[in-house]
Amino acid sequence: FEYDAPSMKTPVPGPKSQVNTQHLNVGAINFFCNYEESRGNYLVDADGNRMLDLYTQISSVPIGYNHPALMKAVTNPNNLSAFVNRPALGILPPENFPEKLIETLLSVAPSGMTRLQTMACGSCSNENAFKSMFIWYRVTHTLSLACSYVCLFKQAPGCPDLSILSFMGGFHGRTLGCLATTHSKVIHKLDIPSLDWPIAPFPRLQYPLEEFARENSQEEARCLEEVEDLIVKWRQKGKPVAGVVVEPIQAEGGDNHASSDFFIKLRNIARKHGCAFHADEVQTGGGATGKFWAHEHWGTDDPADIVSFSKKMLSGGYYHTDELQPDKGYRIFNTWMGDPSKNLFLSEVLNIIRRENLLEEVTRSGKALLQGLYELQTQYPHLLSRARGQGTFCAIDARDDVTRDNLLLKTRDKGVLLGGCGERSIRFRPALVFKEHHAHQFLNIFNDVLAEY
Amino acid sequence: FEYDAPSMKTPVPGPKSQVNTQHLNVGAINFFCNYEESRGNYLVDADGNRMLDLYTQISSVPIGYNHPALMKAVTNPNNLSAFVNRPALGILPPENFPEKLIETLLSVAPSGMTRLQTMACGSCSNENAFKSMFIWYRVTHTLSLACSYVCLFKQAPGCPDLSILSFMGGFHGRTLGCLATTHSKVIHKLDIPSLDWPIAPFPRLQYPLEEFARENSQEEARCLEEVEDLIVKWRQKGKPVAGVVVEPIQAEGGDNHASSDFFIKLRNIARKHGCAFHADEVQTGGGATGKFWAHEHWGTDDPADIVSFSKKMLSGGYYHTDELQPDKGYRIFNTWMGDPSKNLFLSEVLNIIRRENLLEEVTRSGKALLQGLYELQTQYPHLLSRARGQGTFCAIDARDDVTRDNLLLKTRDKGVLLGGCGERSIRFRPALVFKEHHAHQFLNIFNDVLAEY
Numbered sequence: 001f002e003y004d005a006p007s008m009k010t011p012v013p014g015p016k017s018q019v020n021t022q023h024l025n026v027g028a029i030n031f032f033c034n035y036e037e038s039r040g041n042y043l044v045d046a047d048g049n050r051m052l053d054l055y056t057q058i059s060s061v062p063i064g065y066n067h068p069a070l071m072k073a074v075t076n077p078n079n080l081s082a083f084v085n086r087p088a089l090g091i092l093p094p095e096n097f098p099e100k101l102i103e104t105l106l107s108v109a110p111s112g113m114t115r116l117q118t119m120a121c122g123s124c125s126n127e128n129a130f131k132s133m134f135i136w137y138r139v140t141h142t143l144s145l146a147c148s149y150v151c152l153f154k155q156a157p158g159c160p161d162l163s164i165l166s167f168m169g170g171f172h173g174r175t176l177g178c179l180a181t182t183h184s185k186v187i188h189k190l191d192i193p194s195l196d197w198p199i200a201p202f203p204r205l206q207y208p209l210e211e212f213a214r215e216n217s218q219e220e221a222r223c224l225e226e227v228e229d230l231i232v233k234w235r236q237k238g239k240p241v242a243g244v245v246v247e248p249i250q251a252e253g254g255d256n257h258a259s260s261d262f263f264i265k266l267r268n269i270a271r272k273h274g275c276a277f278h279a280d281e282v283q284t285g286g287g288a289t290g291k292f293w294a295h296e297h298w299g300t301d302d303p304a305d306i307v308s309f310s311k312k313m314l315s316g317g318y319y320h321t322d323e324l325q326p327d328k329g330y331r332i333f334n335t336w337m338g339d340p341s342k343n344l345f346l347s348e349v350l351n352i353i354r355r356e357n358l359l360e361e362v363t364r365s366g367k368a369l370l371q372g373l374y375e376l377q378t379q380y381p382h383l384l385s386r387a388r389g390q391g392t393f394c395a396i397d398a399r400d401d402v403t404r405d406n407l408l409l410k411t412r413d414k415g416v417l418l419g420g421c422g423e424r425s426i427r428f429r430p431a432l433v434f435k436e437h438h439a440h441q442f443l444n445i446f447n448d449v450l451a452e453y
Numbered sequence: 454f455e456y457d458a459p460s461m462k463t464p465v466p467g468p469k470s471q472v473n474t475q476h477l478n479v480g481a482i483n484f485f486c487n488y489e490e491s492r493g494n495y496l497v498d499a500d501g502n503r504m505l506d507l508y509t510q511i512s513s514v515p516i517g518y519n520h521p522a523l524m525k526a527v528t529n530p531n532n533l534s535a536f537v538n539r540p541a542l543g544i545l546p547p548e549n550f551p552e553k554l555i556e557t558l559l560s561v562a563p564s565g566m567t568r569l570q571t572m573a574c575g576s577c578s579n580e581n582a583f584k585s586m587f588i589w590y591r592v593t594h595t596l597s598l599a600c601s602y603v604c605l606f607k608q609a610p611g612c613p614d615l616s617i618l619s620f621m622g623g624f625h626g627r628t629l630g631c632l633a634t635t636h637s638k639v640i641h642k643l644d645i646p647s648l649d650w651p652i653a654p655f656p657r658l659q660y661p662l663e664e665f666a667r668e669n670s671q672e673e674a675r676c677l678e679e680v681e682d683l684i685v686k687w688r689q690k691g692k693p694v695a696g697v698v699v700e701p702i703q704a705e706g707g708d709n710h711a712s713s714d715f716f717i718k719l720r721n722i723a724r725k726h727g728c729a730f731h732a733d734e735v736q737t738g739g740g741a742t743g744k745f746w747a748h749e750h751w752g753t754d755d756p757a758d759i760v761s762f763s764k765k766m767l768s769g770g771y772y773h774t775d776e777l778q779p780d781k782g783y784r785i786f787n788t789w790m791g792d793p794s795k796n797l798f799l800s801e802v803l804n805i806i807r808r809e810n811l812l813e814e815v816t817r818s819g820k821a822l823l824q825g826l827y828e829l830q831t832q833y834p835h836l837l838s839r840a841r842g843q844g845t846f847c848a849i850d851a852r853d854d855v856t857r858d859n860l861l862l863k864t865r866d867k868g869v870l871l872g873g874c875g876e877r878s879i880r881f882r883p884a885l886v887f888k889e890h891h892a893h894q895f896l897n898i899f900n901d902v903l904a905e906y
């Protein structure tokens with residue numbers, strides 16, 4: 001079904017990527033693609049260059065391009081109506097919708113989370129997760145609700161000065177609420193008004209982990225202490241922290257990992273201070289770490305109060321505990337509230353993950369990938385360091401940002417598509433159908449690039 | 454192709470709408486639907502009740518249910534890849550994407566707007582439109598950019614205290630940035646932190662318009678004066694107004710209209726004070742007012758700096774002038790940046806609108822609808838007042854909210870689906886394929902309900 005190897009005809013972007021785009025926001029375009037010709041792990045561009053894709057549309061393609069199961073879902077006449085008629089799910093859902101959600105999204109609900117709110121993308125998922133935490137906080141902390149109409153005029157107490165605690169290097173989206181918790185790159189935030197919410201340091205681990213066990217555990221303790229200080233400080237400021245939001249692995253911010261111990265302690269600090277705990281799995285969720293949710297690696301059956309998702313899950317939403325259910329309808333609401341046609345695809349994706357044991361495959365190919373990265377950083381210590389990862393959700397640091405960007409371009413011209421993250425990291429975000437032989441294919445090409453560098 | 458008339462078998466919601474929904478946020482669900490059986494202007498529910506739909510999924514269905522042209526678009530093998538492979542449009546667009554946009558969204562670009570930014574829903578459209586105005590404001594007003602890195606820590610000047618001026622009764626979405634400009638219902642805003650941005654009064658017109666010409670023009674002048682005062686006041690407060698956002702007809706807030714003169718003067722006030730002017734056409738756009746954009750009724754070829762859309766346009770986005778183009782890529786960015794599969798449908802919708810002269814049809818059926826509403830309010834003056842509208846984008850006020858809600862339910866049990874808005878208004882939001890005979894069908898049923906009331 002898929003191709004055997006990359007095949008390059010021109011440098012990338014090639015001549016056919018020089019399309020007339022005067023009407024569009026094109027500053028970020030890498031090149032134009034031929035999605036019809038793309039297959040599995042291979043993305044084909046407008047010039048017919050075929051690349052092994054380890055970036056997969058910013059980590060949002062679960063089982064590769066043009067998967068036969070997804071094609072069949074489109075041509076299945078039973079699904080026609082779901083594509084053509086997009087409902088306002090919050091008021092007029094299709095009759096089989098609850099059942100479909102039980103088969104799909106609810107069948108992979110995180111431990112302890114009985115409830116699901118569907119949404120359409122990562123941003124509305126996180127925005128509404130924040131809103132759920134604010135609403136929950138007001139109820140459980142019985143702040144005065146007097147004069148609630150005042151909120152239309154944006155004064156307390158209708159619109160209380162509540163806050164969300166986030167981490168330096170975190171990324172949770174770019175709408176204004178999400179952006180107030182995003183601190184990965186300057187370009188995201190420059191010139192956009194923000195909210196006065198607390199930002200804690202995220203641990204900066206030293207690698208290899210086994211050599212720096214003591215230092216890393218001190219670093220995590222320092223960050224946790226700071227979290228607790230900030231929660232107290234913001235409460236004293238009159239802007240109590242309703243929720244703490246964190247990624248299990250900080251992705252845009254540079255693939256920053258922390259130990260399970262860190263996350264469990266963080267969750268306990270949140271609970272101790274009456275704050276909700278929100279694990280943002282928009283990028284980490286859906287299987288790439290070798291478990292369906294990255295937080296499963298923490299090994300606790302009470303990982304969080306709320307878990308948001310999108311990307312590989314094809315639409316968006318969040319799971320939460322019973323407690324976080326808002327007291328009334330229409331408090332969490334918008335026109336579409338998701339897109340059932342994307343859930344049809346998700347249903348196929350989940351079937352494939354189960355049938356083909358893709359989580360095990362990811363663990364296996366991730367091991368090959370990480371092992372290869374360890375070897376390359378030993379071989380090219382002046383270029384590479386800090387190889388790290390879980391499953392295929394791996395990263396490695398380049399010497400500096402210029403080297404990183406050069407390596408990305410040179411590797412692309414040899415037929416492998418990679419992404420950057422943080423200041424000087426390369427991130428690997430292949431689809432779940434990425435196998436050991438794809439890992440070796442990449443490692444060989446990357447080795448050539450490094451040898452020539 | 455479609456049905457002849459409503460056909461009711463049970464009260465609504467019927468027994469089959471009593472679905473197991475314990476895992477979901479169901480407070481707002483009206484009933485469950487059978488979208489397979491729905492056709493054109495008729496929505497069929499899970500119990501087989503067939504209703505004439507004048508609400509159309511909160512105004513988001515352009516050419517009715519299961520339109521043959523849309524079904525064909527799904528089964529067309531050339532489109533398969535667009536459904537199955539959702540790209541990260543901002544970095545890796547399909548090769549034909551600019552061309553497709555020229556044929557579709559750009560072919561209906563508002564006057565003076567040469568540029569298009571695609572998005573996925575009304576909220577991300579408005580959030581990013583606001584961000585574009587903030588970025589533009591910083592560039593054109595050359596505020597100091599010193600120390601831009603500070604913005605990661607949420608302090609000026611990286612994240613400046615800029616604001617958006619909005620109107621009481623306005624609705625622009627419910628993510629945190631949008632919500633700060635939304636002031637239609639308390640339930641939207643309660644318990645959610647907001648931003649200190651100025652809110653101007655929106656004119657409250659008296660009907661019939663010809664009787665209250667002087668009063669209404671005074672009312673509009675009063676509101677405009679207040680807008681100017683607020684812009685000055687917020688500048689003095691150190692939170693300058695980067696943009697003014699307004700709906701051509703306030704929809705959720707109660708179908709509040711203002712004159713063309715009001716909007717043109719408002720646009721000029723914005724310009725005079727160096728603020729961008731943003732017409733939010735998420736609900737009004739796409740043809741329901743009898744023109745493709747409601748702002749075309751203003752009769753000016755320079756209506757705004759930025760026009761956002763979604764709902765009937767099937768995905769989202771905004772048009773803007775060259776000036777509002779951000780200086781760099783990645784400043785306006787997210788993973789998906791829209792959904793090309795929705796643009797395929799939009800292409801069919803635009804074809805149908807043109808081929809079947811749907812804007813003329815809307816004007817014609819809207820006249821019949823409004824004329825009928827005038828007659829009903831004359832006949833039932835104790836129940837109805839303030840009939841108003843443009844095209845089929847009509848509304849009428851009930852005596853009070855309880856009467857309004859009762860009328861909605863009784864009309865639904867007789868087979869017509871309507872929506873409420875504002876405190877006590879009924880809004881009409883049929884699809885563009887709503888014809889004169891549908892208007893008469895509704896008016897007859899509504900007359901029966903009123904006679905029995």
Ligand code: FES
Binds near residue numbers: 121122574577
């Ligand atoms: S904000 Fe999620 S789709 Fe628009």
